[in-house]
Amino acid sequence: MSALRNGESAETAESADTGVADDATDDGRGSSGPLVELADVEFGYTATPVVEDISLRIDPGEYVAIVGPNGSGKSTLMKLILGLLRPDEGTARLFGEPSHAFDDGARIGYVAQHASASKEMPITVREVVKMGRFPHVGFGRLSAEDHRIVDEALATVGMSDFANRRVTKLSGGQRQRAFIARALAGEADLLVLDEPTVGVDAESVDAFYDLLEALNEEGITILLIEHDLGAVTDHARRVVCLNREVYFDGPTDEFVESDALARAFGTAASFAGGSGGGRA
Amino acid sequence: MIPVELFAALQAGPLDAVLAPLYWVLALWSDLLFAVGDATGLSFLDYAFMHRAILVGLCIGVMAPLIGTFLVHRQLALIGDALAHTAFAGVAIGLFLNGVFSLGVSPYLTAVVVAVIAALLIELISEATDAYNDVSMAIVLSTGFALGTVLISLNAGGLAVGINQYLFGNLSTVSAENAAILLVLFAVIVGTVALTRNQLLYVTFDETAAAVSGISVTWYNRVMVMLTALVVVGAMQIMGVILVAAMLVVPVAGAAQVSRSFSESLLVSVVLAELAVLLGIGASYYGEATAGGVIVLFAVGIYVVSVAVGKLQARAGEDATPELGSIESSDL
Numbered sequence A: 001m002s003a004l005r006n007g008e009s010a011e012t013a014e015s016a017d018t019g020v021a022d023d024a025t026d027d028g029r030g031s032s033g034p035l036v037e038l039a040d041v042e043f044g045y046t047a048t049p050v051v052e053d054i055s056l057r058i059d060p061g062e063y064v065a066i067v068g069p070n071g072s073g074k075s076t077l078m079k080l081i082l083g084l085l086r087p088d089e090g091t092a093r094l095f096g097e098p099s100h101a102f103d104d105g106a107r108i109g110y111v112a113q114h115a116s117a118s119k120e121m122p123i124t125v126r127e128v129v130k131m132g133r134f135p136h137v138g139f140g141r142l143s144a145e146d147h148r149i150v151d152e153a154l155a156t157v158g159m160s161d162f163a164n165r166r167v168t169k170l171s172g173g174q175r176q177r178a179f180i181a182r183a184l185a186g187e188a189d190l191l192v193l194d195e196p197t198v199g200v201d202a203e204s205v206d207a208f209y210d211l212l213e214a215l216n217e218e219g220i221t222i223l224l225i226e227h228d229l230g231a232v233t234d235h236a237r238r239v240v241c242l243n244r245e246v247y248f249d250g251p252t253d254e255f256v257e258s259d260a261l262a263r264a265f266g267t268a269a270s271f272a273g274g275s276g277g278g279r280a
Numbered sequence B: 001m002i003p004v005e006l007f008a009a010l011q012a013g014p015l016d017a018v019l020a021p022l023y024w025v026l027a028l029w030s031d032l033l034f035a036v037g038d039a040t041g042l043s044f045l046d047y048a049f050m051h052r053a054i055l056v057g058l059c060i061g062v063m064a065p066l067i068g069t070f071l072v073h074r075q076l077a078l079i080g081d082a083l084a085h086t087a088f089a090g091v092a093i094g095l096f097l098n099g100v101f102s103l104g105v106s107p108y109l110t111a112v113v114v115a116v117i118a119a120l121l122i123e124l125i126s127e128a129t130d131a132y133n134d135v136s137m138a139i140v141l142s143t144g145f146a147l148g149t150v151l152i153s154l155n156a157g158g159l160a161v162g163i164n165q166y167l168f169g170n171l172s173t174v175s176a177e178n179a180a181i182l183l184v185l186f187a188v189i190v191g192t193v194a195l196t197r198n199q200l201l202y203v204t205f206d207e208t209a210a211a212v213s214g215i216s217v218t219w220y221n222r223v224m225v226m227l228t229a230l231v232v233v234g235a236m237q238i239m240g241v242i243l244v245a246a247m248l249v250v251p252v253a254g255a256a257q258v259s260r261s262f263s264e265s266l267l268v269s270v271v272l273a274e275l276a277v278l279l280g281i282g283a284s285y286y287g288e289a290t291a292g293g294v295i296v297l298f299a300v301g302i303y304v305v306s307v308a309v310g311k312l313q314a315r316a317g318e319d320a321t322p323e324l325g326s327i328e329s330s331d332l
Helices: A010-018 A074-082 A125-137 A144-156 A172-185 A202-217 A229-235 A252-257 A260-265 B002-012 B014-040 B048-072 B079-101 B107-129 B134-154 B164-168 B176-205 B207-212 B217-258 B262-287 B291-317
Strands: A036-043 A051-058 A063-067 A089-094 A108-111 A190-194 A221-226 A238-243 A245-251
Touching: A036 A074, A051 A074, A051 A089, A051 A238, A051 A245, A063 A074, A063 A202, A063 A229, A074 A089, A074 A190, A074 A221, A108 A172, A108 B207, A125 A144, A125 A172, A125 B176, A144 A172, A172 A190, A172 A202, A190 A202, A202 A221, A202 A229, A221 A229, A229 A252, A238 A252, A238 A260, A245 A252, A245 A260, B014 B048, B014 B176, B048 B079, B048 B176, B048 B217, B048 B262, B048 B291, B079 B107, B079 B134, B079 B164, B079 B217, B107 B134, B107 B176, B107 B217, B164 B217, B176 B207, B176 B217, B207 B217, B217 B262, B217 B291, B262 B291
Parallel strands: A063 A221, A063 A238, A108 A190, A190 A221
Antiparallel strands: A036 A051, A036 A089, A238 A245
16 A cells, blocks of 8 residues: 655665665665555563554655554554564564664664653753764764754754753753754765654644655655544654554545444544653 | 683793883882982982882773763773672682692783673674663673672682772782783773774764764774773772773763863863862872872762853853854855
């Protein structure tokens, strides 16, 4: 079920249809084949699977949101996609390679729920954003061009004046912007965002989704994990509704009309956007 | 006894060949400090052993906070302590081999080997159990120390072997060979950190994002603990087993109070450590006290001052809050 946007090259659509993903040597931005491909994936931290029977394919240029109630396995699914976890059953592939073996970090931008990073370390916003360039420079030094990209990313998220602030002194929302800037600075083909707007003020959230949309128009593939259903239905083009298994996978319009939401969430859920966010 | 002969040959031949240029460096350094001593009239610069001690101290002041910065910010401050105690077992093994087989191996060399193996062991345990748990660390620590004490008591030379210098450190026993070994360790440590600073920083700050960006977190964790083992053994000569971990932690904690950026905190922690080392060595010479303890007391004093300065800085810096810009998608 490929929801390719119009305007992407015909070549992309064509090769996507063949479903061949073994072309690991192709590392161009317009590479053929799906970026993400899960086949019958099952995973559990214990004997009970957290996710099971997941088959999912994300093609270049898509804007996909994964939604589901707390504890539905959203974050686990994301880790499987990124290769941070290995499936118990089935296969997970990233850019045509087994996800766990994929190591071209320059192609993936990642924004986590902000809990993950060290909270006491002395480090400035600019130093954090510079990390986005690390996969590009390896053991080398950042060039003038790298620094320009970092400045640009800072400006894009409105954090230029905070560049030399210590990250520990920022509010949750400001810190989240820094992490978003880091992902932008990576100039990745695929942006993976796990509830990126938690703690960000409402006004900036809208601006942030506009930014994602603009990035997507540029051809960057976006995978969003969200509990805010309002944001998802307003912005994403394709929705994957998850509660241990996939309840729905298709265009956002169809998702809104379907009963997948009620089935997955069990109780009455609405698109008004739940802000009672805990992590999955 | 083939292994013994092999050991002896190794020890007499290649090691001295490798260290020869370093002896030359040490001689140059000694000449320099004699000159400084003449010019300033500082009496403790009249002794060659003090020159070596100061050189070793200066190296410790760079490499300990350098590695410590990466450890402290991952809440691994105590790993240095655990490794120091296993290094003590390494020293004991060295003394034991020397006593039984009359090898003449520097106990610091065996300490390096044992500490690196222990470091990898801790890392493998943490990989298998998915966490650095303080229980496994405590087990490794006590095993190391127990092994050390048992081997020393079994030693053919009996308890006559001076283990105090390993436990508490000693300025006057820094031999030219040990100083040269330390210079090698110093070069390996500083070189490795200089090469992999990006990766180490990323892994330290945000392990998950580092993994996504293609950095092998497991591999860099292993590098980190092995470097820690090297620092611990290098610093042990002056600091002693029991206090060596302080140099990994205390200057770094002080620097974190007053620094805003990571590079600044690295620099400040080195400056604070050097200050503690030089004040400590000077004071211990004139006060005739154990250098390791005096250095650590100075370091802690500097830490307390840093906390106060940090509080003052925070108070002074509260007024200016810049305007938060808006998120722009138009300029893409």
